[in-house]
Amino acid sequence: MSDIAQYVHRHRSRFIDELSQFLRIPSISTDPEHRRDVLQCAGYVAGALRRLGMQRVEVFSTPGHPLVYGEWLEAPERPTALVYGHYDVQPADPLVLWDTPPFEPSVRDGQLYARGAADDKGQVFMHWKAIEALWQLHGRLPLNLKFIFEGEEEIGSRHFDPFLASHANLLAADVAIVSDTAMFARGYPSICYGLRGLAYFQVTVFGPSHDLHSGSFGGGIANPALVLAQLLASLKDEHNRIAIAGFYDDVVLPTAEERRQIASLPFAEEAAARELGVPALSGEEGYCFLEQVWLRPSVDVNGIWGGFTGPGSKTIIPSQATAKVSLRLVPNQDPNRIADRFEQHLQAACPQGARLQIERMEAARAVVVPRDNAFVRAAARAVAQGFGKEPVFIRSGGTIGAAASISARLGIPIVMFGIGLPDAQTHAPNEHLDLDNLFRGIVSVAHMWEELATIGKA
């Protein structure tokens, strides 16, 4: 057992107590009633960074919730790592479904239950304790560190990108570490090397100025809800490919090597379908499930509404109908060009008898880091030390806006290392963190600083 592992083992019950303090602050970013809690949590994060010996700690206010920055830059010959995480959490409702209260952390069967335990306070805390161990054991840090912790990740990271744009020098680094992804499965320490991008829209079809009687007018005017259905259906072809002209032009195809590596991961499609409650998985022809959600772009209708939605029947032609539509993007799709194509496609498909309005909401590029990048390989060595097992390389179908911003604005590789399990119930009742993974994660990160320090500065 390494000295770091021994240190973590010795202090584990104090670590649980300290993380529990952090978890008790209900920093729900979406809820205006918790605004003060979010602010208090930012202060807590700043205090933790100061106690860790950061030389400079600053709370940057934004039009929303603050960003907390900390730095230690006393290793001039060594590279600089930028650590990203977020201290805000999802709402906890429905409260009745929690076995123990969401903001009163509780340990059962080696799991720490609390809102934010996995997403993302536990993973932020993992970084703090790795620093503590290094100070205590070695009396120094092996490389320069910058921390940036966000309070708006759960509400779209709206102020992160502008902050990055105006503070590029402050955050300049050689490599970034983002701990906001999950492990592939229990017992599979994971390095995530790719995220999908996002383009999110609200699409409204307008018909008559008010609801009409479907007897008097049915068949004589365009029905906005049916037109909306036609437009949405036109986005996909019979092979489950996206039918927007030029949509795949810039898509980077997976290499045979990458497909082989993904195929080697243990994933049982039938069992997954059973667990999700669907008759079968279903996606683009020619790709397996993991390829579909990791490597291939997709389209989803996130919500739809219009007309009469009460019990019984009402015979109307609704005056309008609306859908929320999201596209997940992969390298090298540009969200703005894709949004242009999306709009052109729908406008061209909209019949004369209706009007179409498309609102662009969120947009983020996909992020992929080459698996043979020196920092990524160094991080993998560290994870192997922390977990006693080689990590698997995975991608995520999700989008982390901050990672996309870091990649685009700072142009540095990102190591994505997370310790939450896929069934950690993030965003759901009974969120929990496996404590064994937390302790191995702390050890991994401490080794990671040492491993990354061996890579030359950019």
Added chain:
Amino acid sequence: MSDIAQYVHRHRSRFIDELSQFLRIPSISTDPEHRRDVLQCAGYVAGALRRLGMQRVEVFSTPGHPLVYGEWLEAPERPTALVYGHYDVQPADPLVLWDTPPFEPSVRDGQLYARGAADDKGQVFMHWKAIEALWQLHGRLPLNLKFIFEGEEEIGSRHFDPFLASHANLLAADVAIVSDTAMFARGYPSICYGLRGLAYFQVTVFGPSHDLHSGSFGGGIANPALVLAQLLASLKDEHNRIAIAGFYDDVVLPTAEERRQIASLPFAEEAAARELGVPALSGEEGYCFLEQVWLRPSVDVNGIWGGFTGPGSKTIIPSQATAKVSLRLVPNQDPNRIADRFEQHLQAACPQGARLQIERMEAARAVVVPRDNAFVRAAARAVAQGFGKEPVFIRSGGTIGAAASISARLGIPIVMFGIGLPDAQTHAPNEHLDLDNLFRGIVSVAHMWEELATIGKA
């Protein structure tokens, strides 16, 4: 001026007072709080029939609101006419949009404003006053009469068809008169000779057992809202024809003569589009608007919902999505066979990765009465006398469940004669009835009894 026209002219202010009494009863059938008002209104109708000299008047209770029946059968050599109308009304909200209170009738510019003025109390009242005029002027009625007035027309006539099935002898007649349709336009007295039928469904697509993260699963499982859109879109082809196999098999095509007659009616499509607030009318290729809504079947999405419908963005795959879908039918489409085809079509189109549930709600056959039917021609002569102008023959795109039941159960021709204008604001604030049309309608109906009496019994 005929003696009947003179009688109506002489008594018109009393008629307005009496109709206003009827209109003051807020017989809103859909609202449980108005249940006693509906009951009181049924009693009012029964009292009116007794005062008109009906020999037998009966209030039949149903599991919902009562039916009121009245008969006068003292003309043994003459045919029997069955008169249908309804005494229930639509809700009056939003109240703030009424210029005068909905249940305090008020005359302005020759229009009587009140909820139910046109739909349908004014048209029921028209029949009563025609009887009164005939008694007063001639001391007798020219034919046998049966009245059946319903209290559930505005909530789907659920108990009318079962009542008809169990009281076919009671309601047996040679011809039915239904006054619940509108005039083609101001100055165009109208006989309606056709109604469309209806098949109404609720369609739900089920996917995963709970909402899923669209990043982690998007592209790998079927999205219920998108599948629903695909299913709805599959119901129509690019010519705006319904794409269900066999859907048109039993459709009776319009004759050249009927198309010529419809083309002769004054209808400005561009002006109609402007008035409705749509960029253009839009319907099945090869037919004009009036043909589309009168003669051709149609499909409409009456409502649709699923997933996230709040402000902002939420990246989920909804676990389910639902739509209300109605088909308007024409002769000789059978609603049950059409419903079978509809279900088969959607089930066949539903992808493996989702489950589909279809609930059948309402169903009614189309009704068409040959324009050369002797009763219809007799009625047209009467309307010409009442309005001093030949009536136009029109159809309606709507469905009157009671008319479909009468046609199917009793197998008799139906004369549909209504005096409401298309802009009478039925079902909307400021509903009103043109009093001139009411008075001409009373005269028309009195003449109608005389004209119908000349036709032999079946």
